[in-house]
Amino acid sequence: MNTYTTRRVSRLALHTSRLTRYALLLFPLLFLALFYFYPLTAIFGASFAGSAWADVTARLFSTTTLRVLGFTFGQATLSTALTLLLGLPGAYVFARYEFPGKALLQALATVPFVLPTVVVAAAFTALLGSYSPLRYTLGAILLAHVFYNMTLVLRMVGGFWANLDPRLEEAARTLGASPWRAFREVTLPLLAPALGAAALLVFVFCFTSFGVILILGGPRFATLEVEIYRQTIAFANLPLAAALGLVQLLITLALTLTYTRLQARLARPLELRPQWATQRRPHKPTEIALLLATVTLLGLLLAVPPLTLVARSFDGGLRYYAALFENPRRSIFYVPPIAAVWNSVRFALATMALALLLGLLTSLALYRQRQSWLLDALFMLPLGTSAVTLGLGYLLSMSRPPLALRGTPLLIICGHTLVALPFVVRSLLPALHSIRPTLREAAATLGAPPARVFVEVDLPIIQRALAVGGVFAFTVSMGEFGATSMIARPELPTLPLAIYRFLSLPGAVNYGQALAMSTILMAVCVVGFVAMEQLRPPGMQTF
Amino acid sequence: MKRSILLLAVIFLLAGCAAPTPAGPQTLRVMTHDSFSVSEDVIAAFEAEHHVTVQFLKAGDAGTMLNQAILSKDSPQADVLYGVDNTFLSRALEAGIFIPYKAQGLDQGFDAYQLDPEYRVAPVDFGDVCLNYDKAYFAEHALAIPQSLADLTRPEYKGLLVVENPASSSPGLAFLIATIGVFGEEGYLDYWRALRANDVRVVEGWDTAYYTEFSGGAYSEGTRPLVVSYATSPAAEVYFSEGALTEPPTGAITAPGTCFRQIEFAGILKGTQNQELAQAFIEFLLSAPFQSDIPFQMWVFPISHEIKLPDSPFTHYAEIADSPVSVPYTSIEQHRERWIQEWTEVVLR
Incomplete structure (x- = not known):
């Protein structure tokens, strides 16, 4: 009797859970269909219509393409390795130690993510000097990729690490393992899911890198994305551009599939601990030395270049800031700085809300499913899609019924969310996978309905991962330029758009205003990040 | 909880579909x-x-x-x-x-x-795409301002020029076309070989060339005193200095056969x-x-x-090129891809 009831209950649970899963996925999939696959089909359809296939395939399998592909892979691999290597000590320090100025440093480390490449190039030039042999080399590309993506490792790995039980490693040490062995055999395997997620994102980012390659690497270097842009804009060879875009997409898909298959094996339920139990102030001299060294490295690499820009924006006193508020030429496209800030913040908050909502639904559906790797990979695709291809797809498909959304703020928010969603999902899944099923079962046995189990068990544990995902969604939207420049109405410019507008004319005031606007962009982001760190719902401080 | 999430999602998506379409008659x-x-x-x-x-x-x-x-x-x-x-x-x-x-x-x-x-x-x-030069640099080094494209390959101008990539930049393409107009299809690649030997720097776009590589602009970071820009850039330097400058720190070279319109x-x-x-x-x-x-x-x-035009820095300092290089527009579209690709092989590889 007893056995029978249990089995019936579990079958019922299984049934409802499958239903819930589909219900959960309904909106994310609908979103993806409307704002990703629909525009992508539109542009691919238009590009391939009536094209000469023989020519396209001949060009696609040429040595030029192979060379570009080789370079794209090579630089992305090197960049990812370097970012992980330099990011891990920082992630460790953020995860394990309490120290003054930690929140501010973490916020500053995220600032590079939003900075326009031209501005960053100017900062690096000012720091390195115009005669530095590093300029226009592979080294410059790698340095810039580390600069931009370090925060992914710091936040995603650091965030996960902060909840790992330090007693596991301590136990290994007590049993006689060296610190290195304890790290390698205990901590590293436990960190693997978060490390893998961060590595995947960094790799895809560098793989599709565009501005960094062009501006800091110089015209000698070309990634697939650069080649797609050139074929589209300079040569109007849309069939070849689309074919290259497809190649880039398939590689992203293959990479993500490999990762998601791997992730299923790497992920294991963990006894996660709240941060008060895992973090402490450093006391041993070696700890203090490590902390100081790491903080100095991070400061030099991540905080100094942006601060150079801030300093230079005040070169003319407040002159450039004052100039932002004037429209002496009475241009109809003049952007009052307050309006640009307001537009950017508005879009970023809406993007964050939508990305968190869709990301949460997606992650909840995906981690329950055994064969979720294909679906999982689907949600990574937008990140591996050529921005110029998708941008043209948006222009084409969103300017006519049934989705005539061009120029509406909603389209910008949806476009930003598309890019932000992978960050939220990648951040949430490792956390969800780490929850012991017994916790949920215990709660269910005690009579909690599924929604209550989610609120009482899952939510507190994934809360930090949600915050990390939220920060990235916010950041992605604040810094996005390419797609926005194509789909935004000129009356609704964002901060990056305003910066680029100033940089298109010569003269001190234009450059000064671009620096002032960049400083404002950084300030808004830092305030946003610090606020997000503080704004934890009450009673959820534990994790 | 879950229900409210779903509800929120519905609202979001409805808001999406019901967005107004502008453009009345x-x-x-x-x-x-x-x-x-x-x-x-x-x-x-x-x-x-x-x-x-x-x-x-x-x-x-x-x-x-x-x-x-x-x-x-x-x-x-x-x-x-x-x-x-x-x-x-x-x-x-x-x-x-x-x-x-x-x-x-x-x-x-x-x-x-x-x-x-x-x-x-x-x-x-x-608008005329012309070479701009850093007045201070040329005065300091008592160097003559180049008066033709061919001048740029002379040893005294070694390492001084920065140009934009024609594959991605509109002034960059204009300058490449100017060299084709002057040296012809049979000669322009040799000219670029000579420029490369004379240490020309190629960057991706105008903003990098002007703000990061060029030395002449009021806010330019760079070290190279010659850049491909516009004939109006010196005037813009004065206008956008908000009174700090009365004379442009840069000049445009508008000699015959050096600019593209x-x-x-x-x-x-x-x-x-x-x-x-x-x-x-x-x-x-x-x-x-x-x-x-x-x-x-x-x-x-x-x-x-x-x-x-009313009296302003524009009327004072903006220049018009003196007989710019002429290349028929029909031939530009026809040959653009080949020109850029040949140029890329010679200059960048």
């Missing part, structure tokens, strides 16, 4: 590139006169804009397109996106720039529902109020030479 849509600008009162006067709202669609740089117009030619997204230049004109005309309209304004003697005999586009403004055109897009208004808008672009507004908004010259 009395809206004129003008597709243009990112660098376009116009004064508030000038456009307001047109709107008042024709009881119309002008809506500008900015679609990225000039190349992206044209691609978009061509891709959507079956259901055009705008009535008028403004900003195709002579390097892209052939592509636009071959794609058949415009309907002919012979503007009244063109009879008044400023149709020297009317390149299309069928009047599918009207010339509106022009970019002419920008506007045309009525095939499939427009507002043909009369679109025609009125083309006339407006050629009328005195808009023509005299062009220099201060976009730092290029109005196509009409009858326009009297």
Whole structure:
């Protein structure tokens, strides 16, 4: 009797859970269909219509393409390795130690993510000097990729690490393992899911890198994305551009599939601990030395270049800031700085809300499913899609019924969310996978309905991962330029758009205003990040 | 909890589908590139006169804009397109996106720039892509200003020049075309080999060239005193110094056979529902109020030479090239890809 009831209950649970899963996925999939696959089909359809296939395939399998592909892979691999290597000590320090100025440093480390490449190039030039042999080399590309993506490792790995039980490693040490062995055999395997997620994102980012390659690497270097842009804009060879875009997409898909298959094996339920139990102030001299060294490295690499820009924006006193508020030429496209800030913040908050909502639904559906790797990979695709291809797809498909959304703020928010969603999902899944099923079962046995189990068990544990995902969604939207420049109405410019507008004319005031606007962009982001760190719902401080 | 999430999602998506579609009958849509600008009162006067709202669609740089117009030619997204230049004109005309309209304004003697005999586009403004130099550097080193493209390969100018990549930059392409116009298809690659041997630096775009590599601008970071920019850049340096400068720190080299002239055109897009208004808008672009507004908004010259511009740094320091290099626009589109690819092999590989 007893056995029978249990089995019936579990079958019922299984049934409802499958239903819930589909219900959960309904909106994310609908979103993806409307704002990703629909525009992508539109542009691919238009590009391939009536094209000469023989020519396209001949060009696609040429040595030029192979060379570009080789370079794209090579630089992305090197960049990812370097970012992980330099990011891990920082992630460790953020995860394990309490120290003054930690929140501010973490916020500053995220600032590079939003900075326009031209501005960053100017900062690096000012720091390195115009005669530095590093300029226009592979080294410059790698340095810039580390600069931009370090925060992914710091936040995603650091965030996960902060909840790992330090007693596991301590136990290994007590049993006689060296610190290195304890790290390698205990901590590293436990960190693997978060490390893998961060590595995947960094790799895809560098793989599709565009501005960094062009501006800091110089015209000698070309990634697939650069080649797609050139074929589209300079040569109007849309069939070849689309074919290259497809190649880039398939590689992203293959990479993500490999990762998601791997992730299923790497992920294991963990006894996660709240941060008060895992973090402490450093006391041993070696700890203090490590902390100081790491903080100095991070400061030099991540905080100094942006601060150079801030300093230079005040070169003319407040002159450039004052100039932002004037429209002496009475241009109809003049952007009052307050309006640009307001537009950017508005879009970023809406993007964050939508990305968190869709990301949460997606992650909840995906981690329950055994064969979720294909679906999982689907949600990574937008990140591996050529921005110029998708941008043209948006222009084409969103300017006519049934989705005539061009120029509406909603389209910008949806476009930003598309890019932000992978960050939220990648951040949430490792956390969800780490929850012991017994916790949920215990709660269910005690009579909690599924929604209550989610609120009482899952939510507190994934809360930090949600915050990390939220920060990235916010950041992605604040810094996005390419797609926005194509789909935004000129009356609704964002901060990056305003910066680029100033940089298109010569003269001190234009450059000064671009620096002032960049400083404002950084300030808004830092305030946003610090606020997000503080704004934890009450009673959820534990994790 | 879950239900409320679902509810929220529904609201979000409904809001998405129910978004309003703009463009009533009395809206004129003008597709243009990112660098376009116009004064508030000038456009307001047109709107008042024709009881119309002008809506500008900015679609990225000039190349992206044209691609978009061509891709959507079956259901055009705008009535008028403004900003195709002579390097892209052939592509636009071959794609058949415009309907002919012979503007009244063109009879008044400023149709020297009317390149299309069928009047599918009207010339509106022009700008000369010319070398700019750092006055202080040349004075300090008692160096003569180069007076021809060939001069640039001489040893005294070694390591001084920065140019933009023609594959991605519009002044970069203009400069490449100028070298082809001067040295011919048979000679331009040798010229670039010589430039490369003379340590020319190639960067991706104008902003990097001007702000990061060039040494002359008030805020330029770089070390190279020669850059490919515009003949109006020195004037902009003065204007945008807000009174800090009365003399430009840079100069434009406008000697014969050193510059390339970019002419920008506007045309009525095939499939427009507002043909009369679109025609009125083309006339407006050629009328005195808009023509005299062009220099201060976009730092290029109005196509009409009858326009009297008010006294300003623009009238004092903006220069017009002295017989720029001429290359037929039809040949530009025809050879562009091969030229750029050959150039890439010689200069970058």
